[in-house]
Amino acid sequence: xxxxxxxxxxxxxxxxxxxxxxxxxxxxxxxxxxxxxxxxxxxxxxxxxxxxxxxxxxxxxxxxxxxxxxxxxxxxxxxxxxxxxxxxxxxxxxxxxxxxxxxxxxxxxxxxxxxxxxxxxxxxxxxxxxxxxxxxxxxxxxxxxxxxxxxxxxxxxxxxxxxxxxxxxxxxxxxxxxxxxxxxxxxxxxxxxxxxxxxxxxxxxxxxxxxxxxxxxxxxxxxxxxxxxxxxxxxxxxxxxxxxxxxxxxxxxxxxxxxxxxxxxxxxxxxxxxxxxxxxxxxxxxxxxxxxxxxxxxxxxxxxxxxxxxxxxxxxxxxxxxxxxxxxxxxxxxxxxxxxxxxxxxxxxxxxxxxxxxxxxxxxxxxxxxxxxxxxxxxxxxxxxxxxxxxxxxxxxxxxxxxxxxxxxxxxxxxxxxxxxxxxxxxxxxxxxxxxxxxxxxxxxx
Numbered sequence: 001x002x003x004x005x006x007x008x009x010x011x012x013x014x015x016x017x018x019x020x021x022x023x024x025x026x027x028x029x030x031x032x033x034x035x036x037x038x039x040x041x042x043x044x045x046x047x048x049x050x051x052x053x054x055x056x057x058x059x060x061x062x063x064x065x066x067x068x069x070x071x072x073x074x075x076x077x078x079x080x081x082x083x084x085x086x087x088x089x090x091x092x093x094x095x096x097x098x099x100x101x102x103x104x105x106x107x108x109x110x111x112x113x114x115x116x117x118x119x120x121x122x123x124x125x126x127x128x129x130x131x132x133x134x135x136x137x138x139x140x141x142x143x144x145x146x147x148x149x150x151x152x153x154x155x156x157x158x159x160x161x162x163x164x165x166x167x168x169x170x171x172x173x174x175x176x177x178x179x180x181x182x183x184x185x186x187x188x189x190x191x192x193x194x195x196x197x198x199x200x201x202x203x204x205x206x207x208x209x210x211x212x213x214x215x216x217x218x219x220x221x222x223x224x225x226x227x228x229x230x231x232x233x234x235x236x237x238x239x240x241x242x243x244x245x246x247x248x249x250x251x252x253x254x255x256x257x258x259x260x261x262x263x264x265x266x267x268x269x270x271x272x273x274x275x276x277x278x279x280x281x282x283x284x285x286x287x288x289x290x291x292x293x294x295x296x297x298x299x300x301x302x303x304x305x306x307x308x309x310x311x312x313x314x315x316x317x318x319x320x321x322x323x324x325x326x327x328x329x330x331x332x333x334x335x336x337x338x339x340x341x342x343x344x345x346x347x348x349x350x351x352x353x354x355x356x357x358x359x360x361x362x363x364x365x366x367x368x369x370x371x372x373x374x375x376x377x378x379x380x381x382x383x384x385x386x387x388x389x390x391x392x393x394x395x396x397x398x399x400x401x402x403x404x405x406x407x408x409x410x411x412x413x414x415x416x417x418x419x420x421x422x423x424x425x426x427x428x429x430x431x432x433x434x435x436x437x438x439x440x441x442x443x444x445x446x
Contacts, residue, residue: 002032003035003074004036005079006039007041007080008020008038008039008080008081008082010040010044010047011047011048013234014177015101015264016082016101018236019101020064021236023152026154026336029154030332032336034063036064037065037075038067041083045209058237076348077095079096080098082101082107084110087119092119095120095346097125097346098145099125101127101261111138111139122346123147124145126146126149127148128148128150128262130286147345148338149335149342150338151264151335152330152336153268153271166245168201169203169227170202172191172254172312173254174208174253174255175265175268175269176208176255177209179211181259182212183257183298184206184256185214185218186299188215189301190305191204191228192222192224193301193302194305197309198312202227206228206229206230207231207232208232240268243269246274250312252276252316253265253266253277254276256298257284261283263287266278266284270327273321273323273324277311278294279295279296279298280298287326289326291322
């Protein structure tokens with residue numbers, strides 16, 4: 001068993017913890033004898049218990065283990081994720097790989113003063129190539145250590161949703177921590193504007209812990225208190241349930257984040273074929289391969305609201321097909337290949353299987369979007385023809401009903417006129433014939 005000691009400060013329900021679980025899934029699915037021994041320095045909101053429940057439910061105990069002390073494991077390598085405390089916690093001769101997953105500049109200042117000369121730092125892993133370029137620009141002296149190890153996504157789970165579960169209206173989902181960096185206030189403004197533009201019953205679901213004190217006042221200012229549902233952070237095994245239900249109701253995932261190193265929540269939504277509307281930052285743009293229909297400039301509320309209205313209507317089918325194709329590119333195979341490459345560069349050749357061919361990752365083609373749009377247009381044409389035929393039928397029936405009404409009116413009028421004519425004729429007949437009859441009678445009888 002290749003034992004890995006992972007050190008991270010926070011045990012919460014955040015993206016790093018989800019990434020570690022996804023790695024455990026990948027190791028299990030690919031039959032790799034690798035175990036992550038994870039040491040968290042602080043437990044936040046019952047994060048450790050949530051992780052234990054997830055590991056037990058998915059039977060990942062061979063791949064993922066929570067530990068309380070460093071001496072519980074003799075690791076082959078140590079991975080420290082944005083936790084500079086590691087330098088004083090482990091022996092100097094233990095092989096060490098750093099990982100950087102934080103977008104906040106103040107949380108990665110430690111990279112400017114790494115003890116490279118005193119420690120065996122074998123690599124600096126980051127989740128995306130765009131973030132790698134950013135770190136290389138910030139810390140040129142670390143360029144030789146930087147390598148991209150993408151975040152894997154576990155295999156999609158079967159639909160867990162029962163038809164009895166349903167959110168009101170058209171659900172627009174934000175999933176994750178609600179702080180100023182995530183810019184959830186703009187999400188509220190976008191949904192509020194979309195409601196006014198379209199007249200659709202958009203309902204915003206905010207699922208995650210709230211750390212932005214402006215959020216509740218923004219809900220009041222936008223008159224959205226009856227159209228926003230606030231839910232606490234959910235366990236990792238419940239995320240798929242929420243995403244599937246929003247997808248079933250033809251909803252949309254939305255994020256107005258000011259910065260991400262990857263965009264894990266958006267990636268999970270895409271894996272469930274749920275259309276996404278994302279702020280146009282590097283991490284988001286790379287997820288959807290720069291598709292402008294799914295991106296909006298930060299702060300452009302009107303443009304974002306218009307795109308949301310389109311996505312919730314005729315844009316939903318092609319967008320769903322597009323994000324499904326995009327999600328094929330961040331697979332566990334790509335992660336395993338990158339993991340092995342990173343460990344080989346760190347000198348662990350003997351502990352790894354023979355190098356496999358690098359999986360070919362092809363971005364989705366625009367022809368996929370065009371195909372989905374053409375299918376949508378064909379469906380719209382058929383629906384329009386059906387509606388036109390129904391309108392013609394209604395008009396014919398209405399005309400037939402009018403003819404019947406007119407016929408009945410004419411017949412009734414004709415009967416009344418005949419009766420009146422008969423009465424008049426009888427009256428005039430008496431006035432004309434009475435004198436003649438008197439004359440005849442007088443002549444006959446004298």
